[in-house]
Amino acid sequence: SPPPVVEIDGRSYSTDTWFNTPTNVLAAASRRLHLQEDHPIAITRQIIESRFPSAEFRSVNSLHPVVTTFQNFDSLGFPPDHPGRARSDTYYVNKDTLLRTHTSAHELETFRANASPGFLLSADVYRRDEVDRTHYPVFHQMEGARVWDRRTQADEKGDLTATILRDLAALPEHGVAVEDPNPPFHDGTNPRQVPQHAASEVEAMGRHLKRSLELMVVEVFSRAKKAKQLAVAAVGTEAETVAADEPLRMRWVEAFFPFTSPSWELEVLYEGDWLEVLGCGITKQPILDAAGVPSQMAWAFGIGLDRIAMLLFKITDIRLFWSTDERFLSQFRGVSADLDKLRLFVPFSKYPACYKDVSFWLDGGDGVAGTVHNNDVMEVIRSVAGDTVEDVQLTDTFTHPKTGRQSLCYRINYRSLEKTLTNAVTNRLHSDVKDMLVRRLGVEIR
Ligand code: PHE
Structure with missing residues (x-):
């Protein structure tokens, strides 16, 4: 059963039956990688921030990770039955309190604190998900917004179009090819907000939004390309030189979010x-x-910082961001103070992979059909094996032809970033994983 009170990044919270946050995730809540000087996540944040004028966009970077369900969902118009609210997807502290799943959780309060004319807000965010080299239960996002005000900036008719177009004209060009086949909004699939927004205002804001974000993405990918070219120039083949020269291409696609329209x-x-x-x-x-x-x-x-950092530095395993190994951290020294010092990460030797399978019956041997959520299995394995687990795959599902009992088989890759794991250590971890699967999920090991 859960501890009655948990401490998260210096604050105490009472738990209830909704509590589902493992210790390793609670511990990560005070790391603040996005603020750690010379950390790739912080460097990525700085590169993105550098493309937005600081006089227009105020930085908000140290908000506590625990928020209410109102902040994370209701304030943004998420419907009551939205799947993001499920305990299988989100880390709860108690029924009304959770670890934010996105930085949008802070939009309402930031707009209320007078965001005008804009803000950039970076923070750690939390989601229950797969275990593999691109997923980690904690990652980072940046939220950005730009506002215009009818009371102070509109024309005589109360319309903001001219002001927004003037701000658009002040933005630089980037000269990169962008595909944008859709109209500025669609009354059917991607509507403007009627009656609040005039068609010309939405069109102007959409153009300002798209140009601002294209400029930012061009900056990030030019820096990625430069780092790659420097690395190739040092050791590369001719084929790699050509690949590093591929021109940047971008495209806009329509989307849906409960808190924006069009999206x-x-x-x-x-x-x-x-x-x-x-x-x-x-x-x-x-x-x-x-x-x-x-x-x-x-x-x-909203933009995810970890995936961007992975391609900027060519870091192929997301666990590395959490490493305190000098062989990792030393490679980025001095980059926060001078972004032109950015270089690709040079991987240190890969230790051997060790694959082990675990199969279990879902009914736990009592004949009562059971179910387990994939994310629960992932989390049990991660909480036991920590960062020595690289990847977990569901490899087989089986229904016994006579008894109808169902079983699952998962393949776990144990591989440390820091050392070779001995057989004794992996066997021990694997046996602890099995015990914990039985205890926490009530399954029966085959
Ligand atoms: N919060 C969204 C996500 O996590 C991203 C987003 C932010 C979309 C702001 C629109 C506006 O996917």
Whole structure:
């Protein structure tokens, strides 16, 4: 049963039956990698911030990770039955309190604190998910917003179009090809907010939003390209030199978020695949109304910092961000103070992988059909094996033809970033994982 009170980043909270946050996740809540000088996550934040004028965008970077369900969901218009609210997806402290799943949880309070004309807000965020080299229960996002105010900036008819277009004209060009096949909004699938926003205002804000974010993405990917070219120039083949020279391509696709309309995602062509880099849109007016600034309108975006940092530095295992190993940290020294010092990460030797399978019956041997959520299995394994588990795959599901009993088989890759694991150590970890699966999920090991 859960401890009655838990401490998270210096504050105490009472738990209830909703509590589902493991100790390793609670501990990560005070790490603040996005503020740790010379850490790749902090460097990535700085590179993104550098593309937004600091006079226009105030930085908000030290908000506590525990928020209410109102902040994380209700204030943003998430419906009561939204899957993001499920205990299988989100870390709860108690029924009304959770570890934020996105930085949008702070939009309402930041608009209320007078965000005008804009803000950039970076923070650690928490989600229950798979175990593999691109997922970690804690990662980082940056939220950004830019507002205009009808009371002070509108023309005689109360319209903001001319002001927004003037601000758009002040933004630089980037000269990179962008595909944007959709109209500025669609009354059916990606509507503007009627009656609050005039068509010309939405069109102007959409253009300002898209240009601002394209400029930021061009900055990030030019820095990634430069780092890659420097590395290739040092040791590379001719083929790699050509690949490093591939021109940047971006495209806009329509999206849906409960708190923006219209909404879009920006994708970048990266090593042959279209990669989603951010979500954005025109802020829903009820959020600004609730924040006490009904005369304002805004665009907002959210971007994940960890995935961007992984491709900027060519870091292929997300666990490395949490490492305190000097062989990792020393490679980024001095970059926070001079972003031009950015270089690709040079991986240190990979220790051997050790694959072990675990199969279990879901009914736990009592004949009562059971179910377990994939994320629960992932979390039990991560809480026992910590950062020595690299990857977990569901490899088989089986239903016994006679008894109808169901079983699952997972393959776990134990591989430390820091040392070779001995057989004795992995066997021990694996046997602890099995015991914990039985205790926590009530399954029966086959
Ligand atoms: N919060 C969204 C996410 O985590 C991203 C987003 C932020 C989208 C702001 C629109 C506006 O996916």
